[in-house]
Amino acid sequence: MTGEKATSDGIPKTVDPVAPVARRDLTAYLAWVTTPALCLLLVAAWWTYVDLSGISKFILPTPASVWYAWLGLLLSQRAWIDTLMTVYATLVGFLWAMVIGIGLGVLIARVRWLEQTLNPFVVASQVLPKVALVPLFVVWFGFGITSKVLIAATLAFFPILTNTVLGVKSIDQGHRDVMMSLNASRWQVFRKLELPSSLPYIVTGMEVGIVLAIIGAIVGEYLGGDQGLGHLLVARMNAFETDGLFAVMIQMTILGFLFYFAISLLRRALIPWHESTRRG
């Protein structure tokens, strides 16, 4: 039985090997050109508007002054401490959300009575705007880092939970039959089938969750304490330093990108087999 014989019954012959590849390459190339071009266009439009309209710098500063404010931020030790505080609250909150979200999600998906019992509460707490809990958490846990971590965790928790439940419930019956025909134990079914099969769903939940965790941490910092990028933002607003305000926003955006990028790397590492990981 040669490789040649095996190939004759068909490694995908139906796929035209040239056309789709060429199209993919062009699309990737396009993004590298259009993104900087659009950014430049936006900055140019912004600058022109500020120049021509004579708008107050307290309302809209020039791109240049925002740029210098951001450089100032990078040179300030205080701003780095604030950044690190936000990173800490986001990460720790996100990790808690993952542990509890995945654990509870697997349980809810597998234990029917638990799902029936908890479902009304899950729905109710999902409908509640989570940021409404911020003042309560400040009352309960003070102005320190704990309340920020908890808010980040609360926000990140639900997408991770619901995606985990969906993932475990979406397991192919044929795959279950295979495990049953091999007399797999419950633990083996979980470890070898349920967990890997739901990972794409869980990673998607994590992608949503990490963004929400940043939002949670920053909103928490608005209201309480004197540390973190959220606090820095409010301080700049109160000082009428609009260029500083923009600078903090840039810092936050970079932070968001880094977190999202980290999860994308995780996606490639955890589910290299999945369609979503296929390189363009």
Place this chain on the structure above:
Amino acid sequence: MASTVQFQDETALGAASNKRGAAIRLERVDKWYFTNDGSVHALAATDLVVAQREFVVLLGPSGCGKTTLLRMIGGLIAPSNGRLQVMERDLWQGEARQADAISDLGIVFQDANLFPWLTIEKNIALPLELKGMPGKHRLARARELAGLVGISGFETRWPRELSGGMRQRAAIARALSHDPGILLMDEPFGALDAMTRDAMNIELQNIWLQTRKTIVLVTHSIPEAVFLADRIVLLSPRPGRIDTVVDVPFERPRSLDVQTMGEFQTLAKDLRHRLAEIS
């Protein structure tokens, strides 16, 4: 119409195949499904003995209970009544499946059901992994089996990178990996195109001749049944029950040319007429 085919009576089943010892033995096995709208008799009380190293094909129209029968033999669903033995050991004791009987069975489903997160070789080795065989040994075994089913060189690919026919080959290798005495196949080539299907039938015969497993295969294709089987068990629907049993006398190994023989065509025609009567 003159025919070389001997239709046996259902009760003659045991006697025909007792000489080699039974791989599978069913005594008055039946299956009821209970739904909100009442109960469905999926399979009437059935007796069947499959000898060791025999190739038996379950043939019948849809709803005849052939898949139900196969899944019961595979331990995936429990019979409502009766006794089911695999290699002379009871498959069920009360509600509990017996692990030692299960390990004599390998199942190939209509869909390959490969795990997309495992490479081909790891899919093939999955049964061995579950049994705790060390990694090196099981991957060596997986490569050996990949050779047997004709997918050497694809061991480290993802399942999505293989064609339907090759995925089904991998599924056969997986079912063989823990070296069960019996291979159960539920319409394994039903989703493949006609040419691939012919190639797979030849391949399956080769695998059977090399490994000397007992094979029970479900199909609704008459040519496939006549080409592969030592014995064809024809089932009729409502409720599912064994209608007739046909011995297929052709020499092994059979080539696809056997299909052009007069005897082959007579046999296929008789089966087609009988199927039309009972459907």
